[in-house]
Amino acid sequence: MSRGGDSTATVPEADFRSYYGQPVLKPPVWHVPHMPLYLYLGGLSGASSVIAAAARLSGHDRLALAAGVTAFAGAGLGSGFLVAELGRPERFLNMLRVFKVTSPMSVGSWTLAVHGGLTAAGAASAVTGLLPLAGDAAVLAGALTGPVMATYTGVLLADTAVPAWHAARRELPFLFAGSALASAGAVGMLTTPRAEAGPARAAAALGAVMETAAAAVIERRLGLEGEPYQRGKAGLLMKASRALTLAGGLLATVAGRSRTLTAASGLAITAGVLCTRFGMLEAGKASALDPKYTVVPQRERAAGRRLAVVPDQENGSHTP
Amino acid sequence: MAERVGFFTDSSVCIGCKACEVACKEWNGVPDDGFVFRATSYDNTGQLGADTWRHVAFIEQDGRWLMSSDVCKHCTNAACLDVCPTGALFRTEFDTVVVQPDICNGCGYCVPACPFGVIERRERDGRAWKCTMCYDRLRGGLEPACAKACPTDSIQFGPLDELRERAAARLERLHADGVDEARLYGESPEDGVGGTGAFFLLLDEPEVYGLPPEPVVTTRDLPQMWRWAGGASIALVGAVAACFLGSRR
Ligand code: SF4
Numbered sequence: 074m075s076r077g078g079d080s081t082a083t084v085p086e087a088d089f090r091s092y093y094g095q096p097v098l099k100p101p102v103w104h105v106p107h108m109p110l111y112l113y114l115g116g117l118s119g120a121s122s123v124i125a126a127a128a129r130l131s132g133h134d135r136l137a138l139a140a141g142v143t144a145f146a147g148a149g150l151g152s153g154f155l156v157a158e159l160g161r162p163e164r165f166l167n168m169l170r171v172f173k174v175t176s177p178m179s180v181g182s183w184t185l186a187v188h189g190g191l192t193a194a195g196a197a198s199a200v201t202g203l204l205p206l207a208g209d210a211a212v213l214a215g216a217l218t219g220p221v222m223a224t225y226t227g228v229l230l231a232d233t234a235v236p237a238w239h240a241a242r243r244e245l246p247f248l249f250a251g252s253a254l255a256s257a258g259a260v261g262m263l264t265t266p267r268a269e270a271g272p273a274r275a276a277a278a279l280g281a282v283m284e285t286a287a288a289a290v291i292e293r294r295l296g297l298e299g300e301p302y303q304r305g306k307a308g309l310l311m312k313a314s315r316a317l318t319l320a321g322g323l324l325a326t327v328a329g330r331s332r333t334l335t336a337a338s339g340l341a342i343t344a345g346v347l348c349t350r351f352g353m354l355e356a357g358k359a360s361a362l363d364p365k366y367t368v369v370p371q372r373e374r375a376a377g378r379r380l381a382v383v384p385d386q387e388n389g390s391h392t393p
Numbered sequence: 394m395a396e397r398v399g400f401f402t403d404s405s406v407c408i409g410c411k412a413c414e415v416a417c418k419e420w421n422g423v424p425d426d427g428f429v430f431r432a433t434s435y436d437n438t439g440q441l442g443a444d445t446w447r448h449v450a451f452i453e454q455d456g457r458w459l460m461s462s463d464v465c466k467h468c469t470n471a472a473c474l475d476v477c478p479t480g481a482l483f484r485t486e487f488d489t490v491v492v493q494p495d496i497c498n499g500c501g502y503c504v505p506a507c508p509f510g511v512i513e514r515r516e517r518d519g520r521a522w523k524c525t526m527c528y529d530r531l532r533g534g535l536e537p538a539c540a541k542a543c544p545t546d547s548i549q550f551g552p553l554d555e556l557r558e559r560a561a562a563r564l565e566r567l568h569a570d571g572v573d574e575a576r577l578y579g580e581s582p583e584d585g586v587g588g589t590g591a592f593f594l595l596l597d598e599p600e601v602y603g604l605p606p607e608p609v610v611t612t613r614d615l616p617q618m619w620r621w622a623g624g625a626s627i628a629l630v631g632a633v634a635a636c637f638l639g640s641r642r
């Protein structure tokens with residue numbers, strides 16, 4: 074048994090008991106860089122397919138082509154990282170053995186399979202010019218699977234016992250959606266002639282704002298469970314992410330003026346959203362490895378419940 | 394379906410002999426988990442994991458030693474099972490939770506999902522492993538190896554209802570004897586995981602034994618989480634639409 078707390082810390086640490094300071098939980102086993110790269114590529118592919126469909130509908134043909142090919146490449150490369158991350162990659166197809174809504178990973182695998190097929194068909198038709206009608210249908214259908222690709226990863230992380238992830242369950246899908254939109258906008262403006270890349274630049278700026286806002290809400294709302302996002306390696310990555318994404322987003326609003334600005338904006342955003350993914354994994358690992366983040370909030374929850382059933386106690390309102 | 398069975402681990406009579414750890418390894422062929430002297434206590438294995446399916450916690454306090462044999466809780470609402478995308482984790486006819494090693498593809502999702510930090514991926518063979526409550530022995534009408542080997546009956550195996558009654562009686566007896574700190578852990582179907590199939594009588598707060606004080610199965614919040622994801626999806630589509638407005642060609 075040991076009391077928690079670091080006597081050198083300037084802010085008093087929460088007092089709690091643990092088994093020799095050992096973690097209560099097992100940290101996520103996912104590796105760097107596979108898992109963060111998959112999160113990036115999956116989100117990029119998802120948001121790009123929505124952009125491709127909108128570009129198709131509004132007659133931005135060059136942007137539609139670039140976004141469609143990006144959507145396909147993101148899904149393809151992402152699947153590669155996903156398979157490589159498995160303990161038994163040769164059994165990847167077991168993912169499609171059952172369909173379970175209780176498993177975000179199952180929902181994600183099926184979505185990825187369908188989305189990968191649609192984006193491949195859309196890109197093949199756009200590049201070769203064959204079967205244009207079927208190609209357009211695939212591109213439009215990709216606008217349905219794309220948003221799921223871009224947001225399910227938020228649920229994937231949140232549906233775990235990892236304190237920093239589960240506590241952020243409301244914001245994570247928005248964070249991932251914003252991040253995906255920013256990354257798709259960035260790649261869109263890097264791969265489309267400037268004259269036609271207006272909507273991509275707008276997407277990059279809007280996505281950057283959305284991601285930054287969601288991350289800010291996580292830091293404000295979470296309290297103790299939000300601490301891992303601000304400390305250590307995860308804290309550095311999240312800070313870098315915010316600086317790069319916001320700077321890139323701001324640049325995107327003026328990037329139409331020159332190639333240099335476009336490149337600077339696109340690269341800054343890409344680096345920023347990559348930092349977000351790596352930071353999320355780091356924060357999750359750190360929060361699972363320190364028993365403080367498991368024990369203290371659970372103790373507070375228990376105390377809140379006890380207060381709630383005893384009337385006349387000063388306010389026992391705790392978020393469940 | 395057979396009657397639900399489970400473990401009642403009464404830590405007040407555990408002597409820390411680790412016969413359960415050894416019997417489990419022997420019967421289930423669980424690989425070596427390292428000969429480490431941890432220097433914190435007489436605990437050799439540290440925590441449950443892919444290669445440690447029973448773990449005897451050893452806590453030195455002023456004037457007393459606490460010992461308790463930890464194991465997979467075989468939760469009523471098991472997060473590991475809910476999130477497993479391959480169906481490798483399943484609920485048996487005994488209402489226990491078991492991984493099928495021939496199906497598991499090592500995605501690792503069950504590992505951070507378990508609120509007790511039980512299941513783990515064995516990096517050498519890439520799959521997730523944990524206590525099966527000796528599924529093969531149960532099917533053969535035998536009790537699990539750990540319960541069989543326990544010399545003090547600290548680990549009791551049987552129908553869960555019967556175990557709950559026995560535990561309540563034991564708790565009452567201890568309280569009558571003045572052991573006020575005795576408490577049950579995991580026996581209540583009202584808790585965050587719907588009660589556990591393996592529950593405990595402890596002599597201190599759960600976190601002292603490395604157990605979460607108020608575990609919750611996070612899939613409980615999944616409908617809410619899918620709704621937030623739905624909202625985020627709509628926001629994404631709306632944002633893209635907004636980007637194209639005004640630049641229609
Ligand atoms: S304790 Fe963990 S591994 Fe065991 S059944 Fe419950 S969730 Fe699954």
Ligand code: SF4
Pocket residue numbers: 473476477478479480481482492496497498499500501502503504514520521
């Ligand atoms: S590692 Fe195996 S048992 Fe665990 S969730 Fe993945 S497929 Fe299921």
